[in-house]
Amino acid sequence: MTVDLDWENLGFEYSELPFRYISYYKDGQWDQGQLTQDATLHISESSPALHYGQQAFEGLKAYRTKDGTVQLFRPDKNAERLQKTANRLLMPQVPTDKFVEACKTVVKANKDYVPPYGTGATLYLRPLLIGVGEVIGVQPAKEYIFTVFAMPVGNYFKGGLAPTNFVVSRDYDRAAPYGTGAAKVGGNYAASLLPGGQAHDNGFSDVIYLDPATHTKIEEVGSANFFGITKDGEFVTPLSPSILPSITKYSLLQLAEERLGLKPVEGDVPIDELNRFAEAGACGTAAVISPIGGIQDGDNFHIFYSETEVGPVTRQLYDLLTGIQFGDVEAPEGWIVKVD
Numbered sequence: 255m256t257v258d259l260d261w262e263n264l265g266f267e268y269s270e271l272p273f274r275y276i277s278y279y280k281d282g283q284w285d286q287g288q289l290t291q292d293a294t295l296h297i298s299e300s301s302p303a304l305h306y307g308q309q310a311f312e313g314l315k316a317y318r319t320k321d322g323t324v325q326l327f328r329p330d331k332n333a334e335r336l337q338k339t340a341n342r343l344l345m346p347q348v349p350t351d352k353f354v355e356a357c358k359t360v361v362k363a364n365k366d367y368v369p370p371y372g373t374g375a376t377l378y379l380r381p382l383l384i385g386v387g388e389v390i391g392v393q394p395a396k397e398y399i400f401t402v403f404a405m406p407v408g409n410y411f412k413g414g415l416a417p418t419n420f421v422v423s424r425d426y427d428r429a430a431p432y433g434t435g436a437a438k439v440g441g442n443y444a445a446s447l448l449p450g451g452q453a454h455d456n457g458f459s460d461v462i463y464l465d466p467a468t469h470t471k472i473e474e475v476g477s478a479n480f481f482g483i484t485k486d487g488e489f490v491t492p493l494s495p496s497i498l499p500s501i502t503k504y505s506l507l508q509l510a511e512e513r514l515g516l517k518p519v520e521g522d523v524p525i526d527e528l529n530r531f532a533e534a535g536a537c538g539t540a541a542v543i544s545p546i547g548g549i550q551d552g553d554n555f556h557i558f559y560s561e562t563e564v565g566p567v568t569r570q571l572y573d574l575l576t577g578i579q580f581g582d583v584e585a586p587e588g589w590i591v592k593v594d
């Protein structure tokens with residue numbers, strides 16, 4: 255029995271569900287892991303996650319399909335990305351099987367909170383890997399916690415897919431050229447809070463960061479990747495060692511080619527060549543696609559398709575990907591993992 259919540263009006267907010275998964279790493283190995291009803295972590299005050307940012311996270315969703323079953327979208331890709339992040343921060347990897355099993359276990363334990371099909375709402379999963387234990391010098395932790403918790407979240411676009419405006423940050427970068435931009439770590443987000451807050455205060459939905467080495471090319475949005483659709487049918491997205499590789503982005507890149515016949519291009523996106531694009535968007539798990547109406551860069555405001563209307567290719571891509579995630583459109587092999 256699904257619980258009774260106002261599914262249509264859910265936002266993107268934390269809520270405490272009955273169960274989460276937790277596993278401890280000690281003496282060089284992971285324990286079995288288990289479900290717990292305790293929503294509070296108990297860790298040493300000296301935990302390296304708190305002092306030196308030795309922590310990483312992931313984000314993915316569970317979707318209720320028309321026939322009532324529940325499924326995950328490419329959780330193995332989140333597992334692989336967390337492994338790459340772990341390597342960069344000298345943390346132990348969580349094996350893919352353990353990661354996917356933990357996600358399934360949490361969804362099953364909280365299945366009454368997986369939103370009904372047709373509401374656009376989903377169960378958001380937050381895997382977290384942190385370095386804990388008694389360390390005060392700058393060195394990797396000897397103990398780690400891997401936890402996965404969940405909460406229902408609403409459809410990002412309540413009134414339907416709609417474009418918003420973004421602003422280029424000229425004063426701040428989110429990551430260094432060979433820093434941790436490609437790792438999903440909290441430090442990148444801490445660095446983006448100030449410019450992100452300023453952007454919101456000025457009426458923009460988020461910041462567009464430029465490549466930190468030359469500040470001439472689009473890098474990504476604070477928590478989403480950038481793509482543009484050229485006037486001659488290319489799906490273009492930036493390539494850089496300091497971009498966080500979005501699973502949504504690589505899924506769209508593949509669908510653009512295989513289902514819409516667009517030419518997939520990963521390469522430079524010079525900020526002064528936005529005229530190439532008929533449409534543009536930001537993409538990530540939370541919103542899937544946020545169509546970009548316009549980009550403000552200093553005194554220059556560039557409008558793509560329209561400030562109020564969503565472009566046709568952006569809409570097609572959004573419908574295709576969400577159709578696959580909710581089980582209405584046939585998925586490429588291996589993209590869907592059934593929970594029950």
Ligand SMILES: *Cc1c(COP(=O)(O)O)cnc(C)c1O
Nearest residue numbers: 477478479498500501502538539
């Ligand atoms: C998580 C994240 C994204 C989106 O990745 P998805 O796998 O599509 O959810 C994009 N940029 C940053 C900085 C991120 O942390």
